[in-house]
Amino acid sequence: MTNNGMELNQIIDTIYPLTAKSKNLIKESIIETKFPKGHILFKANKIETSIYFIKKGIARAYAYSDDNQITFWFGKEGDPIVSMQSYVNNQKGYEDVELLEDCELYELKIEQLQKLFLEDIQIANWGRKFAEFELIKSEERLIALQFNTATQRYLALLKNYPSIIQRVQLSHIASYLGITQVSLSRIRASIK
Amino acid sequence: MTNNGMELNQIIDTIYPLTAKSKNLIKESIIETKFPKGHILFKANKIETSIYFIKKGIARAYAYSDDNQITFWFGKEGDPIVSMQSYVNNQKGYEDVELLEDCELYELKIEQLQKLFLEDIQIANWGRKFAEFELIKSEERLIALQFNTATQRYLALLKNYPSIIQRVQLSHIASYLGITQVSLSRIRASIK
DNA sequence: TAACGTTTTTATCATTTGTTAAATAGTTTC
């Protein structure tokens, strides 16, 4: 990540190395967009038609449990923003995605990508690795949530992603960790 | 699922419909095996070379937290058994997989499958959908763990998979739910 | 069916987390 944000080439290559020809097919389907802090990129109960990659900025996904928002995902430079229900099953998602800073994004229409999956074996394998890596991340999250205490999860977040504390409200981090904001405050006080 | 277990054709087709030719390429790479109840199919800290599909029986994946086993996955007829770290990154996994009943399994060598991914675009897309569906399942698990109370998660398990209570020890179910066995007993007593 | 081993439940107390409300700290706006 440079000051100008994450390069598209790097994002694509990190998932799966492609020939120039195949990579260009993907790149031709991608457009750059910008949105201000606070923009709601995805709305719950809507079929999203695009996926994004974050060039610059951070975002969170949240859903409602009764009245309160629960954040279950953070994305930073290089990360994909995907409504999985839309992307995989062409169904309504359950999450909002909010941009927590002014963001520069790479947008890729799901329909165009799916067409490429059927036409280009390299891109099909690129899409396979994309899902596989997201799956690894999701499994690691799941294990952490099931195996570790709230304090351990907080310390792990600090270690793996120190800047998040500077960039994101503690109330969002608390719900991401599966605890209340009050409880997170107590944990922060206890580890000093 | 019939009395004879889940058919291989059905398992393959449910993931992604293939032409007869592509499907045969996969089927030629699959062999049937049997193991008795209690067999340890995957060992932690080992690179697994196969994935499996359950024709008949059930299994669980667990890892150790200090001294005690924590179950984080159950599989039943039709479900895949995969060490994701081995399958995706060719690295050691952190889980044991134990067969909880006498099992009939379809075995597929990862190396052979990966070769097919590079040769056959339909199979590459089959592998893509395979990872995508596993991703959806993992995300749903994650959301449930983060959003719902232990009682809600127990009731959901009862609803979505009623037979599991008959087939699996409550101690395994408790750790799957992220609670102790004592706590699960209390929940069971409270909802009667 | 009696005896044994395993699984599940119950009981007790300690610890953690949730809930509500108030106090403090930090930011933005005029």
Next chain:
DNA sequence: GAAACTATTTAACAAATGATAAAAACGTTA
């Protein structure tokens, strides 16, 4: 810089869960 607004911490009590141990229920086998 004061006022208004938002975010975070602290306090007090309630509820849920953990830990340990003992009792009860269940299964297996002789």
